[in-house]
Amino acid sequence: DQQVKQNSPSLSVQEGRISILNCDYTNSMFDYFLWYKKYPAEGPTFLISISSIKDKNEDGRFTVFLNKSAKHLSLHIVPSQPGDSAVYFCAARKYNFNKFYFGSGTKLNVKP
Amino acid sequence: DVKVTQSSRYLVKRTGEKVFLECVQDMDHENMFWYRQDPGLGLRLIYFSYDVKMKEKGDIPEGYSVSREKKERFSLILESASTNQTSMYLCASSEGQGMGEQYFGPGTRLTVT
Numbered sequence: 118d119q120q121v122k123q124n125s126p127s128l129s130v131q132e133g134r135i136s137i138l139n140c141d142y143t144n145s146m147f148d149y150f151l152w153y154k155k156y157p158a159e160g161p162t163f164l165i166s167i168s169s170i171k172d173k174n175e176d177g178r179f180t181v182f183l184n185k186s187a188k189h190l191s192l193h194i195v196p197s198q199p200g201d202s203a204v205y206f207c208a209a210r211k212y213n214f215n216k217f218y219f220g221s222g223t224k225l226n227v228k229p
Numbered sequence: 230d231v232k233v234t235q236s237s238r239y240l241v242k243r244t245g246e247k248v249f250l251e252c253v254q255d256m257d258h259e260n261m262f263w264y265r266q267d268p269g270l271g272l273r274l275i276y277f278s279y280d281v282k283m284k285e286k287g288d289i290p291e292g293y294s295v296s297r298e299k300k301e302r303f304s305l306i307l308e309s310a311s312t313n314q315t316s317m318y319l320c321a322s323s324e325g326q327g328m329g330e331q332y333f334g335p336g337t338r339l340t341v342t
Contacts, residue, residue, distance in 0.1 A: 126269065151330055160233070160319055160333030161272070206271060215260045215279055215323065216287070217331060221271035 120144045121209050123220035130227050136194040138223050140207035143188065147209040147218075152181060152192045155204045155222070164205075165192070197227045232256070233334035235320050241340045248307040250337050252320030258332075259325040261303035263287075263295060265316040266336070272319065278303055279325075310341045 122141045130136045138152075148169040153161035167174040167181045167190070174181050180193045194201055204224045208217045236251035254261065262277040264287075274287030276295040284295050292314060296304045303322075307314055317338050321331040 123271075158336070158338075160335045162333070163330040166330060216274065216277065219272040221269055
């Protein structure tokens with residue numbers, strides 16, 4: 118039973134526009150959320166995180182929004198660049214637990 | 230910079246062979262993890278370890294075992310490889326309990342024929 122879900126397997130966006138990647142979770146005990154980016158034949162790399170005490174965290178072109186009541190988080194990339202084309206995974210963990218739960222990933226394609 | 234290395238990028242093994250996948254991290258992290266990544270299924274946790282000689286089963290431990298004799302090294306063992314274990318295997322490490330992220334190795338693409 119997947120506790121973290123990414124319902125869109127793929128997303129295509131024009132360069133310069135906004136990319137919005139979505140993630141839903143079911144476990145209300147999750148208190149820390151992360152986004153990872155993965156290029157083919159490479160391991161995932163950490164992108165941005167958010168604690169449950171916040172509803173927004175921003176880092177350059179990347180912003181993560183957390184809606185705890187809806188158990189939903191989203192990653193906004195503005196403006197999108199061709200180099201952003203990758204698979205994006207969201208992940209969640211419970212406080213003081215070392216285990217992360219990952220979504221199935223969304224493949225983002227940014228067209229020049 | 231944290232570095233997580235995996236012994237092989239690509240591996241081809243025959244059904245029934247014993248397979249060892251090695252992972253080494255250089256940041257003195259307490260926690261180490263083994264995942265497999267399959268299309269449409271994301272990253273699924275096989276085993277993790279929060280200390281030397283300690284291990285815990287993840288979501289899909291069947292057919293796998295692990296070994297952690299030293300803090301920096303975490304090995305994944307396929308006792309008798311099967312074709313359904315063909316996958317991308319990813320190792321990760323993280324600091325002790327707290328709000329830290331996991332750092333991943335480059336992955337090993339294992340094909341079992």
